[in-house]
Amino acid sequence: MASLLLAQAPPTPLSPWIIGTLIVVGLFVLVLLLVFFKYFNLWIQAYFTGADVGILRMIGMSLRKADVSLIVKQKIALVQAGVRVLTDDLESHYLARGNVPKTSAAVIAAFKAGIELPWRTAAAIDLAGRDVLDAVRTSVNPKVIDCPDPIKGSRTLDAVARNGIQLRVKARVTVRTKLERLVGGATEETIIARVGQGIVSAIGSANDHKEVLANPAIISREVLNKGLDSATAFDIVSIDIADVEVGENVGANLQAAQAQADLKVAQAQAEQRRAAAVAAEQENRAKVEYNRAELVLAEAQVPLAISGAIRDGKLGVMDYYNMRNLIADTEMRQSIANPESGTGRRDSDKRPVQES
Numbered sequence: 001m002a003s004l005l006l007a008q009a010p011p012t013p014l015s016p017w018i019i020g021t022l023i024v025v026g027l028f029v030l031v032l033l034l035v036f037f038k039y040f041n042l043w044i045q046a047y048f049t050g051a052d053v054g055i056l057r058m059i060g061m062s063l064r065k066a067d068v069s070l071i072v073k074q075k076i077a078l079v080q081a082g083v084r085v086l087t088d089d090l091e092s093h094y095l096a097r098g099n100v101p102k103t104s105a106a107v108i109a110a111f112k113a114g115i116e117l118p119w120r121t122a123a124a125i126d127l128a129g130r131d132v133l134d135a136v137r138t139s140v141n142p143k144v145i146d147c148p149d150p151i152k153g154s155r156t157l158d159a160v161a162r163n164g165i166q167l168r169v170k171a172r173v174t175v176r177t178k179l180e181r182l183v184g185g186a187t188e189e190t191i192i193a194r195v196g197q198g199i200v201s202a203i204g205s206a207n208d209h210k211e212v213l214a215n216p217a218i219i220s221r222e223v224l225n226k227g228l229d230s231a232t233a234f235d236i237v238s239i240d241i242a243d244v245e246v247g248e249n250v251g252a253n254l255q256a257a258q259a260q261a262d263l264k265v266a267q268a269q270a271e272q273r274r275a276a277a278v279a280a281e282q283e284n285r286a287k288v289e290y291n292r293a294e295l296v297l298a299e300a301q302v303p304l305a306i307s308g309a310i311r312d313g314k315l316g317v318m319d320y321y322n323m324r325n326l327i328a329d330t331e332m333r334q335s336i337a338n339p340e341s342g343t344g345r346r347d348s349d350k351r352p353v354q355e356s
Contacts, residue, residue: 074104081108106132138177147171159203164251170243175234185233198223216241
């Protein structure tokens with residue numbers, strides 16, 4: 001009877017808490033299955049290639065917003081090339097906005113070329129804004145740089161030898177990247193500037209331009225011995241003089257310009273002396289006219305003095321006539337001796353006064 005009653009009793013309903021828990025567990029399992037199947041092929045590829053990247057690591061990278069497929073494929077490429085790199089280093093470089101594929105390619109190229117380039121160094125070069133892959137290629141295959149850079153406008157380096165002849169030179173600099181100095185080292189512009197300065201200095205120290213034309217290698221040797229690649233990201237392999245042309249005779253032009261300047265200075269000094277002489281002449285003429293005016297004023301006082309002397313009885317009338325005759329006779333003699341410089345008096349004034 002009791003068993004019959006138990007068999008007829010209705011089933012106990014599940015509580016809402018249990019139902020919610022089951023739903024959450026089911027969703028979690030579903031998500032795990034979706035993630036597992038999403039990264040299953042990638043995990044299988046990493047497992048059989050020895051990349052050693054687990055599914056939980058992939059899930060963690062996905063939660064950290066990293067590109068799981070990119071990182072795993074680059075890890076596989078590095079492992080297959082024989083380079084051992086931690087997955088954390090790849091992920092850190094990706095999250096730091098680095099170029100993981102280019103950095104991986106650079107590390108692989110350096111490893112295959114026998115160049116020591118650790119991943120951290122390559123990542124630092126990439127994050128510094130340098131093209132790390134191009135740097136490795138330049139380190140393997142040296143790069144040729146034109147000096148001067150034709151893109152900047154100047155096509156030749158112009159320098160003047162000691163004899164005053166200008167030489168126009170084109171040079172080519174072969175450089176190899178120095179990876180350990182790439183971060184913080186000077187760039188190609190510094191190499192071009194230093195080599196240009198060295199070439200100009202070498203030509204300027206030559207006694208004759210013919211020496212440089214006969215043996216351009218003396219420029220290369222002198223520039224190479226100065227160690228121009230210090231504190232730069234490159235090693236200078238060689239400096240080759242591609243072309244040498246003879247320019248203007250700068251020394252002669254400078255001498256001609258100096259002579260022209262000296263001529264102008266001499267002309268200015270002569271003009272200054274002429275102006276001073278003219279001023280002195282005008283001043284002397286002014287003094288002569290002043291003295292003449294003084295003489296005229298003095299002569300104007302003579303008749304007054306004579307009339308006063310006659311009035312006071314100090315001078316007789318006959319004495320006055322004798323004086324006039326003497327003056328007239330003197331002027332006549334002067335006019336006869338120098339007819340061009342007449343006194344300007346009338347003939348009637350020059351005749352002697354007759355006694356009454």
